[in-house]
Amino acid sequence: MFSSAAKVLHLFGCRGARSTSSRFRAARVDAIQVPTSDFHERTSSLVIRGDDENRPVVRNFSASARASQHTVLQLDGTQSQNATIEVQDDGRILEVTWRDNTHSRYHGIWLRHNCQCSDCKQAFSGQSLIEVSEIDPSQLKISNAKLIDDMLEVEWDEGQTVHHGKVPIHLLHENCYSEEARRRRKDESRIKQLHGGVIPRHCYHDIVKSDTAMLSWLQSINDYGLAVVTDIPLHEGAVVEFAELVSPVQFGIYGKTYDIKYNPEPINIAYSSVPLGFHTDYIYLEAPLGVHLLHCLRFDPEVKGGESIFVDAFLVAEELREKHPDHFETLVRVPATFQKIHVDRDFPVYMKFQTPTITVNHEKEIVAVRWGPYFEAPLQVAEEDVLPYYQAQHVFGKLLQQSETRLKYRLQPGECVTFNNRRLLHGREGFTLNGGMRFFKGCYLNIDEVKSKTQLLMITEGTGKLAKRVGNHCFL
Ligand SMILES: [Fe+2]
Ligand SMILES: [Zn+2]
Structure with missing residues (x-):
């Protein structure tokens, strides 16, 4: 992904690391420009920005290194940019003190795992060549460490062998795992709620012409879960052509694309x-399809009803946790079974998937929600869980209906609603045609591909911050 030259890698790291001086106003390290063809060489430059400045200033990175446990790193220019390192705990820990007086601590085994020397990291592929599981962490110590230019050079005593390697300082900064740094990353990736129920709108013609407009659209989906794209040409292939500006479309059991037309x-x-009540599409798959694009080709004025409805399942699940923690816990613990069994078709399907409605990670954060009463198979759980499950489902269903995140929208021809099927539930109001026509063409994009595209554009066109959580079970 970053194999071409001179990509910009942003530092997410350690501004939030433990601070020992709130009065210290440091220039802020925003990015390191790394010519990745010689990733291991000392040719990086830093983009440095004062906290109260908006324009980045590129300064060269050079070092005044003392080859000792206490090495001072300095940058060219009038400002002194210092980082110091100290090996602690008998070689088990390396502590970096950044120039703003915050600290990051790295275990020796963590550093060994991330060694970027040519024996440990393959040039071009960028993939690791070591089996870290073969190293016994109880035998490993840092026997020497120094900073030279932008590189931490380390010697590890592994008991029987010694390894000399290196870890770029930007890798340390990006991946600082202090509590503060991890908290700040979580803050950055927290999803947002729409204000006043106004759906963000983006123009097709802008998106096809400009990466900035593409990012703006993808960021709306990433922040709020949905966006409307206007002015998409009125032909049946247009939605797939548009979607494939991001990545190849994802096939479902109805093919590459499908028609929503009265039958x-x-x-x-x-x-x-x-x-159609609220639901997740393809809920019976291990990975329900990702971003759903529904392009309106016709929606005649004489058709009564048929408005699309949406609700943010992530935010309503948080509301359930706050108001009814017992029901929340039930929906995290007791699995539903979702199914699609349809044998009387060209490609018969028999799909069943058992999983809880809400999935949380080790820190009890929501990482996935799925909701699809239409696709539920008979409940297969312990007798004592049956009633709590149905009670919890009843309460969650009510919250979804009453949620302030609920939206109703009547698509117009040429408009395409684009939404994250892993986060936003969707449905529609019933309708009568009255001699008119309602015709949508739909397709899907893989959620990981969309997140990847969003993150890449946030790096090249935007702030470099982290993309939001998208409901694909990822803990980040
Ligand atoms: Fe649907
Ligand atoms: Zn190495």
């Missing part, structure tokens, strides 16, 4: 005219 003999209730 008197529907193979899916979406193809009828009945109301």
Whole structure:
């Protein structure tokens, strides 16, 4: 991903590390420009910005290194940019003190795992060549460490062998794992709620022309879960052509794309005219499809009803946790079973997937939600969990209906609603055609591809901050 030359790698690291001086006003290290063809060489430069300045200033990175446990790093220019290192705990820990007097601590085994020397990291592929599990951490010590230019050079005593290697200082800064640094990253990736229910709008013509406009659209999806794209050409292939500006579309059991059009003999209730309650599409898959694009080709004025509805399942799940912690805990613990069984079709499917409605990580943060009453198979849980499950589901369903994140929108021809199917639940109101037509063309993008594109554009076009959590079970 970063294999071409001179990509900008942003530092997420250690501004939030333990600070020992609130009065110390440091220039802020925003990015390191790394010519990645010689990633291991000492040719990096830092983009440095004062806390109250907006324009980055590029300064060269050079070192005045004392080859000792206490090495001082300095930058060219009038400002002195210092980092010092100290080996502690009998070689188990390396502590870096950054120039703003914050500290980061790294275990010797962590540094060994991240050694970037040519024996440990393959040039070009950037992949690791070491099996860290073969190293016994109880035998490993840092026997020497020094800073030279932008590189931490380390000698590890591994018991039977000694390894000389190196770790770039920007890697340390980006990956600082102090409590403060991890908290700050979480703050950065926290999702947002729409204000006043106004859906962000972006123009197709801008997006096809400009990466900045592309980022703006993707960031709306990333921040709020959805956005409307206007002015998409009115032909049936347009939505896929548009989606594939991001990545190849994701196939579902209905193919690469599908039509939402009234059918008197529907193979899916979406193809009828009945109301559709909130749901996650493809809920019966291990990984439900990602960003859903629904392009409106026709929605005649005589059609009564048929508005699209949305609700933010992540935010409502947080509301459930706050108001009804017992029900929240039940939906985290007791699994539902989702299914799609349809054998009387060209490609018969028999899919079942059992998983809880809400998934949390080791820090009890929500990392996935799925909701799809239409696709629920008979509950298969212990007898004592049956009633709590249905009670919790009843309460969560009510919160979804009453949520202030609930939106209703009538798509117009040429508009395409684009939303994260892992976070936003969707549905539609029932309709009567009255001689008119309602015709949408839909497709999906893989959520990991969308997040990747968003993050890349945030680095090249935006602030370099972290993309938000997208509901794909990722803990970041
Ligand atoms: Fe749907
Ligand atoms: Zn190495």
